[in-house]
Amino acid sequence: MIDYVIANENVILAALSQHIMLALVPIVLGALIALPIGFLAVRYGWLYHPLLNVSGLLYSIPSLALFLIIPGIIGTKILSPINIIVALTVYTVALLVRVVADGLRSVDGIVTQAASAMGYRRIRRFFEVELPIALPVMLAGLRVATVANISLVSVGALIGVGGLGALFTRGLQLRYLDPIIVGIVLSVLLAVLCDLVIVLVQRRLTPWTRVKGRS
């Protein structure tokens, strides 16, 4: 195992960095897209159910299928990394729209009324009152999306771009466990690490959630 890692350090590091890129770019894009959509779903109540139904359907599409349908829709090459990024962005948006909408809906009406009475206008009230209150729910969703994305990236190896997934296909071809184990361990560690980072960010951003005795 150690020998394998030492001998293939460069391959593993390249796979890892591609993995990180393929997993995290969609998270950022997805969060940026989901935020306004989730806001609209709450602002215009009639949009809520249709939007959630569509997200639910999108989320149920298997990853390998989505990776391969996307080039047919947006016209990229079938082996392009953009397909993976777009597909994972779709999943992230589908998951986060619901979370953003539910988070914003959980904000107590009395709080928003109080903010309005204090002179907060719509936009400022959204960013300074509603968003912070909804943040714990949203970040919980972001954790799920991040962990799911990190594990999904490796499926991309079947179409040639899969970060650590390349180690799995190589291990399969060579009937050799070492690269597979290294890939699984790194993928899981990456997921745990990103999860931890989001938890720490949440603690910093929402210190009031700890006051009640909840960690």
Next chain:
Amino acid sequence: MIVRLATDTPYLLDPENWTDSAVTSIPELIGTHLLYTALALVIAAAIAIPVGLFIGHTGRLAFVAINAGNVGRSLPTLGLISFLVVLIGGGLFPALIALVILAIPPILTSTYAGLRAVDPAAVDAARGMGMRELQTVFTVEVPMALPLMMSGLRNAALQVVATATVAAYVGLGGLGRLLVDGLALNQYDRVVAGAVLVAALAILIDLLAELLQRVVVSPGVSGRAVTRRARVAHPSPLTEVSSGTAA
């Protein structure tokens, strides 16, 4: 989008591929895919539901149920499949094990969460009425936990459908064959046919599971009965729980 995909994909629309005589007949692939999915789900449910009920009812080993979800989600499916294939060897067996392993966490976690969300007063009332422990579990806790348990089964089904597609790479039959073989042969229309069919199958299963959920969940639990009888403003607490965690 669907129209464009369909016109771009002679493979999907070629009637030849839908007949039984074709080498990879589409109905047969769908059947195989469903068979593996059902098999993996049944085995996973047979393992995860009893364990989940035990943990949820007794509260013992709760960390197992809580962490199972996270572990299951972070485990790369292709990695698990490759690992099992290299470890055990070719054939159906390792791929099926992978499907079962990946279907267990969502069922286990949601069964546990469903039981935990049951109002303890209802459980106490059942005990006060003289019900035995097992009776309490199956006549009080399970019906009230069903919405969450069903959404766990639904997630597991989707997970299995998706993973079975990936498992075509190690030789498992089913619709994934179209994707993997199409890629290997550079036949994009075959790939798209497979992708569209897999997506449609997953969406169909999702919708059917939702329908099933409505049928099996007692109206008293889902809140439908309350709104029908009298417009009382206290829907069942469970409906909120289930909609909140289904994501």
